[in-house]
Amino acid sequence: MARPRKFDRAEMLRRAMELFWRYGYEGTTLNDLTDAMGINRPSFYAAFGSKRMLFEEAVALYDSTAGAPASRAVIEAPTARAAVEGMLRANASACAEVGNPPGCMIVLSATIGSPDSEEVRRHLSEWRVRGQHQLRDRLRRAIADGDLPSGADPDGLAAFYTAVLEGLSIQARDGASAAVLHGIVDRAMAAWDALTTPAPR
Amino acid sequence: MARPRKFDRAEMLRRAMELFWRYGYEGTTLNDLTDAMGINRPSFYAAFGSKRMLFEEAVALYDSTAGAPASRAVIEAPTARAAVEGMLRANASACAEVGNPPGCMIVLSATIGSPDSEEVRRHLSEWRVRGQHQLRDRLRRAIADGDLPSGADPDGLAAFYTAVLEGLSIQARDGASAAVLHGIVDRAMAAWDALTTPAPR
DNA sequence: TGGGTTTTATACTGATCCGAACATAACGCC
DNA sequence: GGCGTTATGTTCGGATCAGTATAAAACCCA
Numbered sequence: 389m390a391r392p393r394k395f396d397r398a399e400m401l402r403r404a405m406e407l408f409w410r411y412g413y414e415g416t417t418l419n420d421l422t423d424a425m426g427i428n429r430p431s432f433y434a435a436f437g438s439k440r441m442l443f444e445e446a447v448a449l450y451d452s453t454a455g456a457p458a459s460r461a462v463i464e465a466p467t468a469r470a471a472v473e474g475m476l477r478a479n480a481s482a483c484a485e486v487g488n489p490p491g492c493m494i495v496l497s498a499t500i501g502s503p504d505s506e507e508v509r510r511h512l513s514e515w516r517v518r519g520q521h522q523l524r525d526r527l528r529r530a531i532a533d534g535d536l537p538s539g540a541d542p543d544g545l546a547a548f549y550t551a552v553l554e555g556l557s558i559q560a561r562d563g564a565s566a567a568v569l570h571g572i573v574d575r576a577m578a579a580w581d582a583l584t585t586p587a588p589r
Numbered sequence: 590m591a592r593p594r595k596f597d598r599a600e601m602l603r604r605a606m607e608l609f610w611r612y613g614y615e616g617t618t619l620n621d622l623t624d625a626m627g628i629n630r631p632s633f634y635a636a637f638g639s640k641r642m643l644f645e646e647a648v649a650l651y652d653s654t655a656g657a658p659a660s661r662a663v664i665e666a667p668t669a670r671a672a673v674e675g676m677l678r679a680n681a682s683a684c685a686e687v688g689n690p691p692g693c694m695i696v697l698s699a700t701i702g703s704p705d706s707e708e709v710r711r712h713l714s715e716w717r718v719r720g721q722h723q724l725r726d727r728l729r730r731a732i733a734d735g736d737l738p739s740g741a742d743p744d745g746l747a748a749f750y751t752a753v754l755e756g757l758s759i760q761a762r763d764g765a766s767a768a769v770l771h772g773i774v775d776r777a778m779a780a781w782d783a784l785t786t787p788a789p790r
Numbered sequence: 791t792g793g794g795t796t797t798t799a800t801a802c803t804g805a806t807c808c809g810a811a812c813a814t815a816a817c818g819c820c
Numbered sequence: 821g822g823c824g825t826t827a828t829g830t831t832c833g834g835a836t837c838a839g840t841a842t843a844a845a846a847c848c849c850a
Contacts, residue, residue: 389818390826414615415702418808428829429809435827439808496701499762500692501616513763547769548776551756558755559748561700562714568748575749579780590848591796619838629799630839640838791850798845807836815828820821 397435400425404436405446409454410489413443413498413508440508443498447515450493454482458553462522468530469580472549475523476556476573483556484566491557494519520550540584548583552576598636601626605637606647610655611690614644614699614709641709644699648716651694655683659754663723669731670781673750676724677757677774684757685767692758695720721751741785749784753777 403424407416418439422432436442451459461474483491498505498512524546530536556569604625608617619640623633637643652660662675684692699706699713725747731737757770765773 389820389824391816391818391828393827394816410701411703412701415704415706417703417806419806430811430830431828433809491701495759499700499759500611500613500697502612502618503616505616516759516763544772544776547760547765548773551760551773552752553756554759555752555754555756558696558700558717559752562717564748571745572749572752575745575780575784578783579776582779582783583776590794590850592798592845592847594797595846618836620836631800631841632798634839635797793850794848796845796847799843801840801842803838803840805837807834809833811832812830813828814830815826817826818824820823 393431393435395425395427395431395435400427400435401442401445401449404442405449405493406489408443408446408497409450409493412496412501413439413512414501414505443508444511447494447497447512451515454488455492455494457482459519459522462519462526468527468536468584469577471526471530472523472545472580473573473577476549476553476576477570479553480556480569480573481566483560484564484569490560490563492553492560495554495557496561516550516554520546523550536584545583549576594632594636596626596628596632596636601628601636602643602646602650605643606650606694607690609644609647609698610651610694613697613702614640614713615702615706644709645712648695648698648713652716655689656693656695658683660720660723663720663727669728669737669785670778672727672731673724673746673781674774674778677750677754677777678771680754681757681770681774682767684761685765685770691761691764693754693761696755696758697762717751717755721747724751737785746784750777 404416404421407420407424410416411420418429418432421439421442422429425432427435436445457478458475461478462471465471465474479492482488494512494515498509501509524542527536527540527542527545531538531540531542552572556572559569559572605617605622608621608625611617612621619630619633622640622643623630626633628636637646658679659676662679663672666672666675680693683689695713695716699710702710725743728737728741728743728746732739732741732743753773757765757773760770760773
């Protein structure tokens with residue numbers, strides 16, 4: 389029994405995600421957001437609370453859409469190797485997809501900036517660390533399954549492959565093509581046997 | 590025959606570098622800079638021209654100081670393998686050095702942001718690409734020297750190891766210790782033989 | 791000790807930042 | 821059709837952004 393809003397909140401969240409993805413948290417202004425949404429500020433605040441709350445929602449949306457294939461690969465792939473490669477391939481493809489902002493939103497959109505936004509950066513950092521832990525847990529499970537030798541080091545492997553994943557985003561921002569990114573993945577995967585058999589070091 | 594400035598320009602440039610390194614280009618304000626330098630705005634503009642000019646000078650200083658060991662390794666190491674490992678080790682150590690801002694300034698300080706600063710980001714991107722090309726050229730030379738087999742792919746290898754290098758900085762921002770970063774380097778180097786002998790793919 | 795030059799210091803510019811106040815307009819229910 | 825509720829549009833607020841105008845102060849040389 390009240391006036392209904394005349395914009396599609398989900399669609400506006402999607403547009404916000406795109407802006408944050410392209411320009412980062414601090415690089416996106418409230419005017420950018422309301423302009424892209426075609427709404428004005430009171431509507432914005434009523435619908436999303438604040439810039440920061442919107443950003444956190446946008447990150448969650450990113451994770452469940454553009455970022456989903458990589459996460460899914462980690463969880464659903466039948467082997468540890470397929471999990472890692474699937475994660476990297478999905479990320480490489482997404483990072484270079486034409487029409488989308490280059491690179492991964494979770495990696496890039498708040499890595500550095502003014503002290504005012506430190507909480508936002510920590511929030512995003514937690515997403516990255518969580519992803520790394522999911523990968524580590526998947527590798528642990530692979531050891532339990534006998535898929536990986538017991539000498540393999542899940543933490544070290546997860547750190548290495550996450551670092552490669554993160555490097556892909558910087559490379560994408562620097563203009564690397566999908567072919568180049570997949571070449572990087574090729575090489576990361578070529579290391580697999582050396583990294584997983586006996587003692588990596 | 591004029592009033593001498595009463596601050597050490599080189600020292601102030603060093604302080605500016607530290608701020609840009611820690612907070613990035615857009616995350617550092619003119620007030621931050623002048624406060625850290627202990628000077629006021631007219632002195633700032635007389636000495637450094639503009640925020641952007643100062644940033645570019647600060648990047649050059651970074652490259653010639655904190656970034657120098659990595660560059661030097663690429664140029665001076667006796668073998669391709671030592672060049673790559675030296676670059677990564679130097680970077681891993683610098684990224685986790687206590688007292689310094691975590692991560693590499695060239696990788697992190699302007700990867701994303703408002704359209705207003707696009708030129709600054711391009712400028713920094715050129716530094717990154719230049720580093721990658723120096724590595725590639727070093728690998729080409731190694732092939733010419735017979736240090737690497739002729740089937741090795743300098744471009745692909747340079748892209749891969751640069752991606753790892755860039756990933757180190759994100760990991761450092763996320764709190765990775767020097768030990769973790771060097772573990773990542775261990776794994777990147779464990780891949781060396783697989784990546785350089787016969788056909789990497 | 792005075793003249794010329796450059797650096798200081800204070801204050802200000804217009805623009806933009808995120809967020810909020812205000813009154814008006816559109817809806818469902820009684 | 822009036823009422824309560826919510827969304828809308830316009831406008832404002834204090835803070836901060838990068839950069840500058842104006843004037844006073846400090847130096848070297850003569």
